[in-house]
Amino acid sequence: MARGPGPAARAIAAGTLSALVLTGCSSGEQTVEGPVTVYLSLPLTGPRAVDGKDAADGARLALEEAGGRAGNLEVEAEFLDDSSGSAAWDPVVVGQNARTATQDSATAAYIGELDSEPTRTSAPITNEAGIVQISPGAGGVDLTRTAAGYPDAPDRYRPSGDATFARVIPADDVVARAAVSLAAEDALTARIVSDGSLYGDLTAEEMTRAAGGAGLGLPPTGKVD
Known part of the structure; x- marks a missing residue:
């Protein structure tokens, strides 16, 4: 049985539609002329390929349902792979993808990346060019506001001084608090573990902190390889 688009695909579809709405409107006296291009940078190969292809399918569906248009504008999608070999994502490739979008005068928006770490690479590039970037899966708190462990965030991702990044999922700290709240409400036996990465440690x-605020006593944070 064929597998339908998963949550990531639905998220990217919503993000794509948001970008199309933004770019399909006139801003003040400036009118955008089509066709315009929306670039999508996703892991289409490697260990995250399933999620990346789901997201790409969602974007294609969103564009198809919109008739390939945003208002009176014709919209085209360009799909770029941000992975290489066995890596979930490649920082060099991510940078190249973002620069490809910034060098195209028809670019209206950039959809990507699927995770927070590669988004930290592409966001400053698209921001400096004034391009709207929407991520379907980057929940890093630092991408939109100050966060422990990330000095100068979120300004480091905004060299232009303007905020041009958005996401269609909750930030990681919101997810963490929700998980703890669920465990407390259902009296679940839980333990917090980290994979030892900066992201894992900060989330833990x-x-x-959320567990302490909820009065939920948990064992010390564990480590997992």
Whole structure:
């Protein structure tokens, strides 16, 4: 049986539609002339290929349902792979993808990346060019506001001084608090573990703080390889 688009695909579809609405409107006296291009940078190969292809399918569906248009504008999609070999994502490729979008005068929006770490690479590039970037899966708190462990965030992702990044999922700290709240409400036996990465450690710290605030006693944070 064929597998339908998953949650990531639905998220990217919503993000794509948001970008199309933004770019399909006139801004003040300036009118955008089509056709315009929306670039999508996703892991189409490698260990995250399933999620990346789901997201790409969602974007194609969104564009098809919109008739390939945003208002009176014709919209085209360009799909770029941000992975290489066995890596979930490649920082060099991510940078190249973002620069490809910025060098195209027809670019209206950039959809990507699927995770927070590669988004930290592409966001400053698209921001400096004034291009709207929407991520379907980057929940890093630092991408939109100050966060422990990330000095100068979110300004480091906004060299232009303007905010041009958005996402269609909750930030990681919101997810952490929701998980702890669920465990507390259902009296679940839980333990917080980290994979030892900066992201894992910061998320574990956020969940530990949330657990303390909820009066939920948990064992010390564990580590997993």
